[in-house]
Amino acid sequence: MKIFAYYYPGYYNDNYRLTGTEWNSVKSCEARSNHHYQPRVPLDGYYDQSQFDVAKKQILTAINYGIDGFMVCCYWDFETQEPIMDEPLKQLLKASEGLDFEINLMWVLRLPHKELPISFGNFGKYSNHPWFIKRIQSYKYDQQFIDYIQHIAQHPNYRKDSLGKPLLQVYSVSEIVDDSMEAMQQVSRDLNTFHLQGICGRNDDWISNSAEIGLDSISSYVTLVDFNSKKNLLLHKECVEDQKNVWKHILAQTTVPFYPSISSGWDASARGSFVKGFKVNKFPWAPIVKNANPTDFFTNLELVKSYFPLEELEIHIASWNEWSEGHYIEADEKFGYGFLEAVKEFKSRYTSK
Numbered sequence: 001m002k003i004f005a006y007y008y009p010g011y012y013n014d015n016y017r018l019t020g021t022e023w024n025s026v027k028s029c030e031a032r033s034n035h036h037y038q039p040r041v042p043l044d045g046y047y048d049q050s051q052f053d054v055a056k057k058q059i060l061t062a063i064n065y066g067i068d069g070f071m072v073c074c075y076w077d078f079e080t081q082e083p084i085m086d087e088p089l090k091q092l093l094k095a096s097e098g099l100d101f102e103i104n105l106m107w108v109l110r111l112p113h114k115e116l117p118i119s120f121g122n123f124g125k126y127s128n129h130p131w132f133i134k135r136i137q138s139y140k141y142d143q144q145f146i147d148y149i150q151h152i153a154q155h156p157n158y159r160k161d162s163l164g165k166p167l168l169q170v171y172s173v174s175e176i177v178d179d180s181m182e183a184m185q186q187v188s189r190d191l192n193t194f195h196l197q198g199i200c201g202r203n204d205d206w207i208s209n210s211a212e213i214g215l216d217s218i219s220s221y222v223t224l225v226d227f228n229s230k231k232n233l234l235l236h237k238e239c240v241e242d243q244k245n246v247w248k249h250i251l252a253q254t255t256v257p258f259y260p261s262i263s264s265g266w267d268a269s270a271r272g273s274f275v276k277g278f279k280v281n282k283f284p285w286a287p288i289v290k291n292a293n294p295t296d297f298f299t300n301l302e303l304v305k306s307y308f309p310l311e312e313l314e315i316h317i318a319s320w321n322e323w324s325e326g327h328y329i330e331a332d333e334k335f336g337y338g339f340l341e342a343v344k345e346f347k348s349r350y351t352s353k
Contacts, residue, residue: 001310001351003343004102004159005062005329006221006261006319007070009088010112012050016084018114021048022270025116026323029270032277035290038269040323043331055091058330059101062320065340066347069102069159070320071169075111076145078137083148085112096157104159105149106169106199109176111135116324117273118284139176139187146190153194161195161216168194171221173213177206181213188214197259202226202246208253217257218250222318222327224263224300225287232278232286236265239289240300247307260308261316262300264339265292267326284325292326294338301346310350317343 010022019025023046031038047054062070070092075084089105096103113135152158153166160166168191170176176184184206188196198215200207202223210218223246224239243260250258268284275285304315321328329339 001313001315001347002068003066003315003317003347004069004071004104005067005317006106006322007072007088007092008319008322009049009073009085010324011046011321012048012087014050014085014087016112016114017116019116022116022324025270028117030274032269032275036269036288037267037292037334040270040326040328041333042323043333043336049088050091052091052095055088055095058320059092059095059099061330061340063099063101065337065344067317067320067343069104071104071106071316073171074105074107074149076107076142076148077111078140078142078145081142081144089152093152093155093157096155099157101157102159103155103157104167104169105152106171107149108171109137109139110172111137113271116271118271120273120275120280120285136175138179139183141186141190149191150193163195165193165195165216167197169197169199169219170215171199173198173200173206173215174204177213181206181209184213200250202249207250208255210254210256215256217259218254219259219316220250220261222263222266222325223261224318224327225266225289227283227287229287230281232281232288234266234287234289236289236292236296237299240296240303243300244303244307251307259314259316260304261318262297262304263318263327264294264297264329265289265327267292268324269326270324289326294335294342297339298342298346301342305350 013021026040029039072089077084092103158166173184176187195216198218200218200220247260266289271284280286317329318327321330331337
């Protein structure tokens with residue numbers, strides 16, 4: 001069994017953000033009621049991801065609690081032909097050298113927000129917001145991009161599949177197939193030196209065509225939440241129980257291997273301007289997972305055993321540090337190391353069986 005955590009590179013002063021490090025949004029987030037857990041505060045304080053010592057400490061902490069590697073969000077701007085927010089990746093690659101710890105890229109086609117928090121306004125659906133539209137890219141062949149990711153994949157700690165092919169996750173396949181199925185097939189041809197793992201949602205239409213469009217496997221990011229739910233507040237325990245239905249649905253459709261993703265919660269309030277109460281039914285104001293806690297998170301890990309063989313199991317966790325979306329397993333002021341302890345307990349309980 002191996003366990004990997006997604007890693008988000010937004011917590012340093014990069015040249016891309018107009019509003020600086022995303023910690024600014026995390027720190028200033030206000031609770032919308034007496035029962036709303038905000039702001040989220042790291043137990044060891046706010047850190048700078050551009051620092052080598054920070055990357056080293058994160059990796060050593062991850063290893064200590066049973067995490068085998070990080071799946072790092074990778075952004076490439078096809079207009080400027082350059083990477084975005086890539087300094088944390090550089091530090092992680094350096095810090096991982098000589099350690100039993102793997103790193104792979106999750107290539108994210110939609111670009112990060114340049115300005116946060118997102119202002120609430122009369123734009124109807126979030127997808128109609130002018131900045132959301134600006135950040136959705138179409139894939140186009142770019143030799144510089146291919147050279148960039150192939151160079152990273154040569155690092156000795158880069159994660160590979162059982163055949164030795166470097167793993168590249170694609171988020172989100174839906175963005176590509178919305179153009180056409182042929183567009184994803186072209187991506188597969190251009191990136192044929194990689195094991196391509198598509199990141200899916202709960203009900204993506206393309207899942208049944210995974211092999212046809214050139215994917216070697218699929219996984220997910222946050223399926224804990226039904227983003228089409230009419231409820232603004234969701235209970236963590238109920239979301240966990242629903243995961244088995246999500247997995248059954250995906251497993252019934254796919255003809256390629258599927259690796260489940262477990263999330264520690266969801267609350268993207270830090271990415272939106274303050275609105276009192278929970279009346280706005282759109283990202284980032286809703287939905288919110290109430291009462292997210294390490295006990296239910298451990299239950300979610302335990303559910304995996306019923307649907308996936310432990311011997312070949314690779315579990316993905318969303319995420320190591322997505323503080324601004326309320327799903328992270330790093331220690332915080334409320335739960336301490338509770339989420340990491342849950343990972344360690346699960347791994348130690350079942351690895352030898």
